[in-house]
Structures are given as structure tokens and as C-alpha cells.
Amino acid sequence: MKREFLFSGFGGQGLLFSGKVLAYKGLIEDKNVSWLPSYGPEMRGGTASCGVIISDEPVGAPIVLHPDVLVAMNLPSLDRYEPAVKPGGLILVDSSLIGRKVERTDVSVLYVPATRLADENGTSTLANMVLVGRLLAELGEYNEETVDTALQKCVSARHQDLLELNRKMMEIGKNYEE
Numbered sequence: 001m002k003r004e005f006l007f008s009g010f011g012g013q014g015l016l017f018s019g020k021v022l023a024y025k026g027l028i029e030d031k032n033v034s035w036l037p038s039y040g041p042e043m044r045g046g047t048a049s050c051g052v053i054i055s056d057e058p059v060g061a062p063i064v065l066h067p068d069v070l071v072a073m074n075l076p077s078l079d080r081y082e083p084a085v086k087p088g089g090l091i092l093v094d095s096s097l098i099g100r101k102v103e104r105t106d107v108s109v110l111y112v113p114a115t116r117l118a119d120e121n122g123t124s125t126l127a128n129m130v131l132v133g134r135l136l137a138e139l140g141e142y143n144e145e146t147v148d149t150a151l152q153k154c155v156s157a158r159h160q161d162l163l164e165l166n167r168k169m170m171e172i173g174k175n176y177e178e
Helices: 015-028 075-084 114-120 124-138 144-154 157-175
Strands: 002-010 032-039 047-055 069-072 090-094 108-112
Touching: 002 015, 002 075, 015 032, 015 047, 015 124, 015 144, 047 075, 069 075, 069 124, 075 090, 090 124, 108 124, 114 124, 114 157, 124 157, 144 157
Parallel strands: 002 069, 069 090, 090 108
Antiparallel strands: 002 047, 032 047
């Protein structure tokens, strides 16, 4: 099994953190993992993306050119990476921020109003975790214990006050249905 993920949006949306949580989850499950962040010089507000590869075999190259899964948190990301998703792949769209529909018919698509859901629950800055929760649920890989361990590894000591909120946002995503 090898699955390639690409998280993309504006800097400051937590894309690198999302990828890190997914990568740690893979490590905890004894998989081979690659996590490669990429962002423009502006950081916050500029474009940012994060490629994650989770595999049963060693990962030869960390660059994700044709993801199995795309998580798009802004329109420029969807426009840029939609064509690159493998046929039969999955695209998750933050429908709070992206008004257009995916044009391809050879991929599965989930429209999740992640930013709205996060806003309604106290923090728009964790819309990324709503999407990660929905993604893992869709893939049938939402294991509460593993997810919680990965979150504990990724949330820094200085942000421990946000650990429970991250859990809550992932749970909201896990339970969201269109």
C-alpha cells in the first residue's frame, strides 16, 4: 500500500501541521513516511503546500507530483492541483472558501465547509483539522487512539491549550456528512 497526499492552500491555514499529523499517524502505524513542506517566501498569506507519502515499502522520493488525495483549502490550490490528482483519487474541498465545483469526473470529491464548521465551533484557524478528520473517516482510517497519539506528538508544548480543540475539530470532520 502506498498513498500520496497533497495539502494546499494559503500560508497560515495549518496545511503543514495537517500533513505532520497524518505523517505521525503513519509512523505510529509502523509505515514508511515522507513529509515535505513547501511554501512561498511570504509564509502567512502566501501559497503553501505539504506532500505526505505513507507506504508499506520504503519511500524513494518525497515529492508528490500526482497525489492520490488532494486537500484544497483555497481556489488557487484547486485550480493548480486538480489536474494532477490520479484518476480514481480523492479531492477534499473547503467549500466555505472555494465556490466552484471540481471539473473532473474521474475522481471522488468531498465538499466540506470546514472554515464555517470551525467558525461555528470557536476557531476558524482549525478548519484544517476538520478536513483531516473528514479525510481519515472517508478513508476508513480514523483510529481514535492513533489520531490522539499523533496529535499529542504534533501539538507543541507552548500550544497544549489547543490540543483538546484540535481533537474536537477532527471529531467534527469525522462526523460531517454532506
